[in-house]
Amino acid sequence: MDDDLLPEEARDRLTTTCRTAVGDSLRSLTYFNRFDYQQLYLRSDLERDAxxxxxxxxxxxxxxxxxxxxxxxxxxxxxxxIRVFENGYLVRITLEDSGVFVTTDGITMQDFEALSAAVVETLNEWE
Structure with missing residues (x-):
């Protein structure tokens, strides 16, 4: 895991984008490419054991x-x-060479759409 995979500004922007789109339902945010990954956000009530x-x-x-x-x-x-699990959802949003997966509590399809659109826009700025 590389802690410098993205510039700090990009990490902050992606986190803010996801928090704005799904609010307190955001569980975690991880940026990845085919070589490495970086967890950008983990809600405080969750454990770092994944x-x-x-x-x-x-x-x-x-x-x-x-x-x-x-x-x-x-x-x-x-x-x-969108992957559905007993305790939440995992949403994978991917460009050609990188992407994110976002885990959430229950949200609506409109929230998934808004999340996807906002993340793609943000990723495109940094790619």
């Missing part, structure tokens, strides 16, 4: 597989993935 390295490997591999599998389909361009 195996982020495994999560990143899975999310990067799955993004590439999903992107390739659905390329050219009538569904349109891939935008983001």
């Amino acid at each position: 195996d982020l390295s495994s999560f990143i490997g899975n999310e990067w591999h799955d993004f590439k597989t999903t992107q390739d599998a659905y390329r050219g389909s009538e569904l349109g361009e891939y935008r983001y993935t």
